Amino acid sequence: MRGLRVRPMRGEVGDSPWGKAATPADALVQMAMDHGIEAGVVSADDALRREKVTQDELKGAVERVENWPDAHKARSMLALCSGLRESVGESRCGIALELAGIRVTPQVEIKDAFGKLVGRVDFLVEGTKVIVEFDGKVKFESGNPEVLWAEKTREDRLRRLGYTVVRLTWADLERPGAVAAKVQAAIRDAA
Incomplete structure (x- = not known):
């Protein structure tokens, strides 16, 4: 498929109706590391607001990638995100x-x-x-x-x-x- 990227899973793996998948917190951390702080914060804000993830889960996911390339983006996302913003x-x-x-x-x-x-x-x-x-x-x-x-x-x-x-x-x-x-x-x- 054009534009599709496949790579090994980072972080924790959870179950989904389609098989193994990244947990929401790990997916958000990957979003920030791969697509930038703004994309990560926008996505994390929405997930927090809709109670799909908690701050503690995000913190754990960020800690798991502490020494990885672009981990600074995940740390910034964690510092900036809030479940109170509505859009x-x-x-x-x-x-x-x-x-x-x-x-x-x-x-x-x-x-x-x-x-x-x-x-x-x-x-x-x-x-x-x-x-x-x-x-x-x-x-x-x-x-x-x-x-x-x-x-x-x-x-x-x-x-x-x-x-x-x-x-x-x-x-x-x-x-x-x-x-x-x-x-x-x-x-x-x-x-």
Whole structure:
């Protein structure tokens, strides 16, 4: 088959309906080592979020390849992955921010003075009132005015609470340096 690569199994072997296969954790480690940190983190975030793998299983898989070529990619994947990010776009945002030294907490609930939920935000920059939101096309693509109005109202309420909102798109993610600069500018302006 064109494009198919076959090689000896790395790490632990589990059972599948089709026979022996890499465990999910080992497959994710292989993904990072073979295809890069971003591919590994995006895949690990999804597997963690859907509870297909645990952080401990990933840690064990990374330890098994400690002295292998490209093991540094697996270690980086482990350090950067989180089961809290809900999409590929959020995963890529998280990677760009963390690699730029901007510490963020994903999926933070923001409440008003009465304890009423205003919204759950994609990221809150630690130690600040700067929110980072990833805008994929799905939410806005329909053109449904009610969806757009709800998002605008939510953002207005967040701003009234003193938060600064930085919105990132797929185009922004193609320039990680620009992502960092945009968020760092918001942090400076909010201080």
